[in-house]
Amino acid sequence: MISAILLALASGSTWAIGMTVAKPALRHIDVLSYMLGRWAIVTVLALAFAVVTGDLAFPSILGVWMAALAGCLDSTLGGLTYLLAMQRAPAYQTTTLASTAPVWGVAAAILLLSEPLRWQVVVAAACAVLGAYFLVGKKLQIREHLAGSIFALLTGFLWGLAETIPSKLALDAGLSPASLLVVFASSGVLTTAMLLPVLRGRFPRRITRAGIGFTLLAAFGGAFIGWMLWLTALDHAPASVVSPIRGSTLVFALIYSMLFLRERPGRSALCGAGLVLAGVIIVSTIG
Numbered sequence: 001m002i003s004a005i006l007l008a009l010a011s012g013s014t015w016a017i018g019m020t021v022a023k024p025a026l027r028h029i030d031v032l033s034y035m036l037g038r039w040a041i042v043t044v045l046a047l048a049f050a051v052v053t054g055d056l057a058f059p060s061i062l063g064v065w066m067a068a069l070a071g072c073l074d075s076t077l078g079g080l081t082y083l084l085a086m087q088r089a090p091a092y093q094t095t096t097l098a099s100t101a102p103v104w105g106v107a108a109a110i111l112l113l114s115e116p117l118r119w120q121v122v123v124a125a126a127c128a129v130l131g132a133y134f135l136v137g138k139k140l141q142i143r144e145h146l147a148g149s150i151f152a153l154l155t156g157f158l159w160g161l162a163e164t165i166p167s168k169l170a171l172d173a174g175l176s177p178a179s180l181l182v183v184f185a186s187s188g189v190l191t192t193a194m195l196l197p198v199l200r201g202r203f204p205r206r207i208t209r210a211g212i213g214f215t216l217l218a219a220f221g222g223a224f225i226g227w228m229l230w231l232t233a234l235d236h237a238p239a240s241v242v243s244p245i246r247g248s249t250l251v252f253a254l255i256y257s258m259l260f261l262r263e264r265p266g267r268s269a270l271c272g273a274g275l276v277l278a279g280v281i282i283v284s285t286i287g
Contacts, residue, residue, distance in 0.1 A: 004237030008245040011229035016252030018222020020260065021214050029211025031083060032203045035192050037212070039075055041219035042185040042227070049228070050178035058183075063173030066166040067180045071187030074162035080195070082155040089148025097152035099132035099250060104160030105243030112165055115240045120282050127279030128247025134272030163246065164239040167231065177231035184227070247276045 018038075025034060050056035058064050085094040106125045109115045170180050233242045251273045 004233040004242055005245060007229050007233035007236075008242040009248055011226045011233065012245060012248035013252045014221055014226035014229060015249045016222075016256055018218045018226070019249065019253040020256040021218040021222060025211060025214030025218060028206075028208040029215060030203045030206040032192070032196065032199060033205060033207050034211070034215055034218075035075070035079055036189060037215045038219045038223060039071075039185045039188040039192070041216060042223045043182060043189060045220065045224045046178055046181040046185055046228075049224075050176070050182055053178060055176040055178040056182070057179055058175065060173035060175065063170040063175040063180070064183055066170035066173065067175060067183035068187040070162045070166040070170065070180075071184035072191045073158050073166070075185070075188030076191040076195070078155050078158035078162065079192070080199075081151045081158060085148045085151035085155060089145035089152060094148060094152040094155075095250075096132050097149060098155040098159065099247065100129050100153065100156035101160035101163070102128040102244045102246045104157045105164040105246065106160075106240045108161050109164050109168070109238065109240035109243060113168060113239060115238045118240070121240050121244060124244035124279035124282045125247075127275045127282070128244050131247055131272040131275030131279065132250055134268050134275060160243065160246075163230065164234075164243055168234055168239045171231065171235045177228055177235060180231055181224070181227050185223075244279050247279060251276045 022034075029037075047056070082094065082098060085098070103125045106121055110117050110121075167180065167184075170183075171177070175183075230242075254273055
């Protein structure tokens with residue numbers, strides 16, 4: 001159990017790379033090209049890794065469908081609702097509400113996977129969400145930005161659901177983490193490409209060398225490695241146990257922003273980081 005928790009924590013540290021890189025990346029590349037490029041690169045990396053390690057196998061049609069569903073929910077629909085939320089509400093509010101993903105993940109695992117309800121899991125999920133609020137350090141204005149708030153909450157729901165239910169079912173059906181990620185990432189590319197005719201007018205193509213470099217970094221560090229670590233953790237522990245640790249992503253993003261973007265957090269942000277850390281420690285006490 002401890003090893004799975006450490007893997008989930010490590011995935012949070014790498015997912016935060018993607019969160020940190022996205023800010024400067026989108027100055028040099030449009031959103032749609034960034035999303036398509038990122039998941040296309042992840043597909044190639046996952047496929048190469050699966051072939052080299054001998055883990056490329058799809059023993060179950062159900063597992064393949066579940067992995068494809070996870071990719072559609074997380075990378076395409078979740079990415080789209082996140083963008084819609086960012087257009088209609090302040091970034092801090094969108095980030096906070098989307099960070100309710102651990103709660104949705106825990107609830108889905110307990111209700112749909114019949115995993116046991118543990119007090120440590122509930123407390124850890126609460127710490128993750130409360131920590132996200134303090135990490136932002138600003139008062140949310142739900143009513144003033146109702147549409148954006150709804151899209152942000154929907155993002156958190158989609159991310160929390162995709163990272164637990166279909167992903168766990170695909171692993172239980174026999175897919176290795178690498179094979180699952182191949183289907184997951186390619187599903188994200190395919191479904192995003194299907195939305196291009198609708199969304200390209202709103203997000204004109206804009207690609208520079210710097211944008212390509214940031215996309216490569218986000219794909220390798222923030223998506224490929226992060227998802228491989230997460231899926232390996234999910235393969236070795238109940239979804240409800242590792243899901244709260246997703247909140248650590250915001251803590252690592254805070255650290256990276258301090259180191260590389262020269263941002264300076266206030267006391268509220270440090271308090272939020274402490275709450276998320278407390279949640280990780282609490283959930284690690286599960287035997």
